[in-house]
Amino acid sequence: MTEYLHSGRQGGKASSTLFMSHKEPQQWLQVVGHAEGFLVGEYGKLLKRFCEGEQQCFQKIMKDALKPFVPAYHGVVQHLEHHYNMMDNLLTHFSTPAIMDCKMGSRTYQEGELLTARERPQPRKDMYEKMVAVDPDAPTIQEQVERAILKTRYMQWRESLSSTTTLGFRIEGVRKANGECCTNFKRTKSREEVMEALKDFVDSNPQIVRGYLRRLKQLRRVLETSDFFRTHEVVGSSLLFLHDETGKTGVWMIDFGKTLALPSPLTLDHRTPWIEGNREDGYLWGLDNLVDILSNILT
Secondary structure (H helix, E strand, O other), X not given: OOEEEEEEEEOOEEEEEEEOOOOOOOOOOOOOOOHHHXXXXXXXXXEEEOOHHHHHHHHHHOOOOOHHHOXXXXXXXXXXOEEEEEEXXXXXXXXXXXXXXXXXXXXXXXXXXXXXXXXXXXOEHHHHHHHHHHOOOOOOHHHHHHOOEOHHHHHHHHHHHOOHHHHOEXXXXXXXXXXXXXXXXXXXXXXXXXXXXXHHHHOOOHHHHHHHHHHHHHHHHHHOOOHHHHOEEOOOOEEEEEEOOOOOEEEEEEOOOOOEEOOOXXXXXXXXXXXXXXXXXXXXXXXXXXXXXXXXXXX
């Protein structure tokens, strides 16, 4: 049983102390990301390591038209020495679901990250190793000598390989209902390659595709009227797709740790091509392409 022992403020965060029993936890199947950042709570809750920016986004979205399209947010809790944002565990109402994480937008880094990299460059060896593991010829001569690259250089290169730059979204990872897991989509770039990956995820099941299309079209209509969406730069955020053998489907927006509020009166349409300084993220451009590809699977 999960019990809230007391409430208070620690480190500027309103929080509750969380006691977690040793009862067998509910499921949480993570496809990509850092597993150590999550804990599975009880009563259908998921705990994600605290991020103030994500907390602020959830608090705003809970009052916005987008509320039905994100996990319900339940505030900040403390477990042992760490704080967590608590939200609904989206897997709770699915039976052995298939899962897909799609990173949305034409870029996954903030404009401020580019500025910081120029002003305070910090070449990273781990990013270099990730690059050469995919393409040994990708680093420049200087990068080969230093055996290190800037994070933004890696991210821009990484996105140039995938459909992020060509379609405004990329598949990050898939876990099929049978437990088969695939995150090897780094070079899945063309429309045809993405369509084949999506067909495989849905097992070419038209009922599943139609369910996803209904949800995505509803989401698009709400995004086009959402005050939150219009006034935020949404980068690094994903759409989480779930379906199970009963034909039940669901799609939710997740991951708002890098989403930033825009200075007033700036707003975004999320379809205009990004030019450094305009803050556009291409989210709706990517969603348009995703809807179009899924629609073509049905034809």
